[in-house]
Amino acid sequence: MSTATTAPARGTGDATVRSWKNPIILSVVALFALLVFALGAPGNDVTFRLSEENDPIVLPSIVVSAQLIGWLAAIAMIALAVLAILHTRARRKVPTWVPAVFAILFLIAFLTWVVGSARTPNVALYGLLAGSVTLAVPLIFGSLSGVLCERSGVVNIAIEGQLLFGAFAAAVAASLSGSAFVGLLAAAVAGVLVSLVLAVFSIRYVVNQVIVGVVLNVLVSGLTGFLFSAVLSEDSERWNSPPRLPVIEIPLLADIPVIGPILFQQTIVGYLMYIAVAVIYVALYHSRWGLRTRAVGEHPKAADTLGVNVNRMRFVNVLLAGVVAGVGGSFFTLVAVSGFGRDMTAGQGYIALAALIFGRWNPIGAFFAALLFGFATNLSNVLSLLGTPVPDQFLRMLPYVVTVFAVAGLVGRSRAPGASGIPYIKG
Amino acid sequence: MTPQDDRPVPPATDGGAPLTRRQAKDTARQDEVRLENAVETAGGELPPPAVPAPAGTAAAPESTLLQRIMTGNALVAFLSVVLSLILGGLLIALTDPNVARASSYFFGRPQDTLGAAWTAASGAYSALFQGSVFNVRGESFSQRIYPLTQTLTVATPLICAGLGVALAFRAGLFNIGAQGQILIGATFAGWVGFTLHLPAGIHLLLVILAGMVGGAVWAGLVGLLKARTGAHEVILTIMFNYIATNLVLYFLSTPAFQRPGSTNPISPQLDATALYPPLLGSAFRLHWGFVVAVLATVFVWWLLNRSTVGFELRAVGANASAARTAGVNVSRGYILAMAIAGALAGLAGVAQVSGTEKVLTSGVAASFGFDAITVALLGRSSPWGTFAAGILFGAFRAGGVAMQASTGTSIDIVLVVQSLIVLFIAAPPLVRALFRLPAPGAPRAGKGGTTTRTPASTGAAA
Numbered sequence: 001m002s003t004a005t006t007a008p009a010r011g012t013g014d015a016t017v018r019s020w021k022n023p024i025i026l027s028v029v030a031l032f033a034l035l036v037f038a039l040g041a042p043g044n045d046v047t048f049r050l051s052e053e054n055d056p057i058v059l060p061s062i063v064v065s066a067q068l069i070g071w072l073a074a075i076a077m078i079a080l081a082v083l084a085i086l087h088t089r090a091r092r093k094v095p096t097w098v099p100a101v102f103a104i105l106f107l108i109a110f111l112t113w114v115v116g117s118a119r120t121p122n123v124a125l126y127g128l129l130a131g132s133v134t135l136a137v138p139l140i141f142g143s144l145s146g147v148l149c150e151r152s153g154v155v156n157i158a159i160e161g162q163l164l165f166g167a168f169a170a171a172v173a174a175s176l177s178g179s180a181f182v183g184l185l186a187a188a189v190a191g192v193l194v195s196l197v198l199a200v201f202s203i204r205y206v207v208n209q210v211i212v213g214v215v216l217n218v219l220v221s222g223l224t225g226f227l228f229s230a231v232l233s234e235d236s237e238r239w240n241s242p243p244r245l246p247v248i249e250i251p252l253l254a255d256i257p258v259i260g261p262i263l264f265q266q267t268i269v270g271y272l273m274y275i276a277v278a279v280i281y282v283a284l285y286h287s288r289w290g291l292r293t294r295a296v297g298e299h300p301k302a303a304d305t306l307g308v309n310v311n312r313m314r315f316v317n318v319l320l321a322g323v324v325a326g327v328g329g330s331f332f333t334l335v336a337v338s339g340f341g342r343d344m345t346a347g348q349g350y351i352a353l354a355a356l357i358f359g360r361w362n363p364i365g366a367f368f369a370a371l372l373f374g375f376a377t378n379l380s381n382v383l384s385l386l387g388t389p390v391p392d393q394f395l396r397m398l399p400y401v402v403t404v405f406a407v408a409g410l411v412g413r414s415r416a417p418g419a420s421g422i423p424y425i426k427g
Numbered sequence: 428m429t430p431q432d433d434r435p436v437p438p439a440t441d442g443g444a445p446l447t448r449r450q451a452k453d454t455a456r457q458d459e460v461r462l463e464n465a466v467e468t469a470g471g472e473l474p475p476p477a478v479p480a481p482a483g484t485a486a487a488p489e490s491t492l493l494q495r496i497m498t499g500n501a502l503v504a505f506l507s508v509v510l511s512l513i514l515g516g517l518l519i520a521l522t523d524p525n526v527a528r529a530s531s532y533f534f535g536r537p538q539d540t541l542g543a544a545w546t547a548a549s550g551a552y553s554a555l556f557q558g559s560v561f562n563v564r565g566e567s568f569s570q571r572i573y574p575l576t577q578t579l580t581v582a583t584p585l586i587c588a589g590l591g592v593a594l595a596f597r598a599g600l601f602n603i604g605a606q607g608q609i610l611i612g613a614t615f616a617g618w619v620g621f622t623l624h625l626p627a628g629i630h631l632l633l634v635i636l637a638g639m640v641g642g643a644v645w646a647g648l649v650g651l652l653k654a655r656t657g658a659h660e661v662i663l664t665i666m667f668n669y670i671a672t673n674l675v676l677y678f679l680s681t682p683a684f685q686r687p688g689s690t691n692p693i694s695p696q697l698d699a700t701a702l703y704p705p706l707l708g709s710a711f712r713l714h715w716g717f718v719v720a721v722l723a724t725v726f727v728w729w730l731l732n733r734s735t736v737g738f739e740l741r742a743v744g745a746n747a748s749a750a751r752t753a754g755v756n757v758s759r760g761y762i763l764a765m766a767i768a769g770a771l772a773g774l775a776g777v778a779q780v781s782g783t784e785k786v787l788t789s790g791v792a793a794s795f796g797f798d799a800i801t802v803a804l805l806g807r808s809s810p811w812g813t814f815a816a817g818i819l820f821g822a823f824r825a826g827g828v829a830m831q832a833s834t835g836t837s838i839d840i841v842l843v844v845q846s847l848i849v850l851f852i853a854a855p856p857l858v859r860a861l862f863r864l865p866a867p868g869a870p871r872a873g874k875g876g877t878t879t880r881t882p883a884s885t886g887a888a889a
Contacts, residue, residue: 201850201854205853205854207850207854210601212850214801214804215850215853218842219842219843219847219850222841222846223839225839226518226522228837230522230837234524347669353662354662354665354666357659393673393674393676393680394673400670401666401670404658407656407658407662407666408652408655408656
């Protein structure tokens with residue numbers, strides 16, 4: 001992903017060159033918010049429910065006026081846009097909190113407007129958030145797999161294949177053994193197998209990494225599809241009826257409203273996700289291994305000069321990424337539904353790839369980006385039930401449009417690891 | 428190996444090129460000289476480029492004809508296909524119930540297991556062949572060659588979209604977005620086809636044009652974003668695929684597109700004047716879209732190898748910084764390459780909507796856009812290679828449908844074989860090692876890790 005860095009160099013280089021891109025985008029979006037969210041606000045109140053009636057701790061629902069929120073948010077956004085314009089005029093850098101706050105305001109205003117315009121302006125916020133996290137679990141595993149690969153300099157387009165093969169292996173192994181945990185292990189092994197092919201072809205045989213990734217996705221899709229129709233669907237009792245992973249509820253903590261179910265009422269895959277984000281973040285930025293990984297991905301020649309075995313480092317990282325993505329794949333067959341279906345990952349691996357780039361190749365960033373995608377998907381599901389004026393198809397394309405804007409530079413420039421995608425040949 | 432071959436751009440031979448191109452040509456010529464030197468000094472460490480290089484550069488001078496055949500790309504390609512078919516056959520045999528039954532007494536009568544395995548694999552492959560090339564059991568001549576025309580019908584969109592992907596590869600762009608471009612092209616073409624009612628001839632021409640414009644706009648947007656913001660085209664095209672799918676679904680729910688009286692996302696039938704006429708009479712589904720695909724292949728060949736624009740595109744693909752230094756407008760190159768690629772994918776959309784399907788649905792592109800990537804990779808991004816690969820994959824797909832119907836073997840096996848072929852072809856050293864073939868250019872050097880070396884120039888594509 002190295003060519004991403006060529007063009008915008010002149011735009012954001014030093015502070016003396018004024019870049020009007022951010023102020024212009026912010027102004028346009030702020031005007032849009034004024035027109036739609038404030039002037040076009042529905043007259044009714046919007047209810048956000050925070051807990052169910054029979055929860056141990058019951059919180060009152062938040063009831064707000066859609067017009068008030070719309071106007072407040074629009075005015076605040078315009079103020080931020082003006083601030084950005086002033087900063088740019090004075091040849092100062094726009095502070096990073098400005099776009100961040102702007103994005104949050106936009107999200108709040110959009111949510112209020114879209115729920116307010118629905119036929120039933122009443123939404124369970126806790127369900128919306130919990131559902132988002134659930135939908136984001138495979139995305140987070142996938143993008144963590146991408147982080148591990150790309151930070152060491154290997155582009156991983158095969159996340160989709162890793163997830164799908166993980167899901168397949170988990171279903172088969174769990175069905176045969178009768179234990180969901182065996183399925184979890186098998187998923188990790190399956191992810192590693194896909195990774196192994198990726199590593200051998202892209203590192204040992206120096207085949208273009210994007211090609212290997214794309215082809216691997218096709219291969220896994222064909223292989224699992226073939227086995228599904230030749231074996232699994234012939235005797236699905238034996239091959240394709242895995243037990244589900246149990247939900248482990250942590251006492252007391254799980255009763256906290258809104259965040260309780262999100263953080264403390266998960267299956268082991270859900271907890272592993274939080275652990276994986278934390279461990280990979282700490283390892284990548286605060287350990288010797290992480291420093292070497294990043295060095296190999298940024299400047300392999302320098303790393304090699306200092307005695308790091310570049311290709312072995314990459315090989316190990318790609319295999320580790322396979323473990324992570326494989327476990328993520330098990331989510332599909334051991335948590336979400338019980339059983340494997342043809343091409344059941346449905347392009348989630350590509351979304352994970354987008355989350356990785358949106359999150360700027362950082363585990364924490366990828367985590368939040370994936371959450372955003374999960375939120376957008378869940379929102380479109382919830383809203384199509386509530387009945388909104390926005391056509392369903394536009395809600396469904398929301399995550400992808402957001403990604404295009406993100407990649408095209410709305411949220412600042414995201415820069416790929418320097419050597420990502422470039423094979424390293426010693427000498 | 429890489430989609431855009433590592434050959435330096437050969438100097439254009441026409442004398443009438445504008446003076447501003449002069450520098451570019453000179454640089455390219457120098458590059459070529461430098462690279463030839465490099466190839467020679469590498470002492471046979473480098474594998475041959477994706478497209479056979481001019482005689483004398485790749486093969487060592489003393490190599491015999493046999494050695495040249497043994498180290499050639501054609502042999503590797505052939506062996507890749509054979510190896511993939513064998514692996515696919517193994518997969519069919521392993522999952523066959525008869526084989527499983529016979530294997531329970533494998534040590535008593537091993538020949539039963541092997542026989543059952545052979546029956547399963549050969550049965551599936553013979554059904555595949557009969558469904559794609561020649562039907563032995565056909566009663567009339569037209570029935571016997573019917574499968575072949577089916578193959579060409581399926582190959583038509585594959586060739587068009589594959590050419591688009593290949594052209595973008597050559598300009599250094601990884602165009603994963605053929606799927607979306609086909610969809611948008613088909614949407615434009617379909618709308619012209621069922622909304623405007625025009626006389627025959629003009630109508631079809633407008634439909635084709637609209638399809639090309641649709642694809643070109645959709646892909647050109649990606650080129651524009653890449654050129655202006657530096658966003659990566661792999662992500663952009665993937666996202667644009669999803670956006671296109673949802674956009675088409677939305678269109679199909681509006682009165683302008685939806686079939687009157689229907690609640691399903693399906694458009695009215697295209698006018699008869701908007702359809703490609705059948706090529707071999709109404710008994711066959713093959714339509715004039717195939718001729719358009721052939722013409723498109725000729726055009727892309729001409730564009731890449733004989734035109735100034737194509738020269739610039741290849742220069743951008745070979746080394747964007749060098750091209751910029753030499754005075755080529757790289758941004759324009761990106762936009763142009765994507766727009767032409769999109770127009771070609773749009774042609775695939777036209778072939779679907781006004782040739783095969785005759786109606787616009789959200790599934791009109793099937794998975795042609797993704798198959799096109801493998802087609803372009805197998806064709807090594809050369810126009811005629813893509814053409815041949817398109818026909819091969821068209822045969823796989825057409826035959827796969829027949830195979831699934833007659834022997835019950837899932838058509839997914841075709842995906843497995845296709846992707847294995849591309850994987851093996853992409854890694855010639857692996858195939859050579861598996862078949863104990865000598866490495867190219869170094870027939871007596873024997874082993875040693877040097878065979879895996881490849882010029883590392885194309886990381887830019889990724």
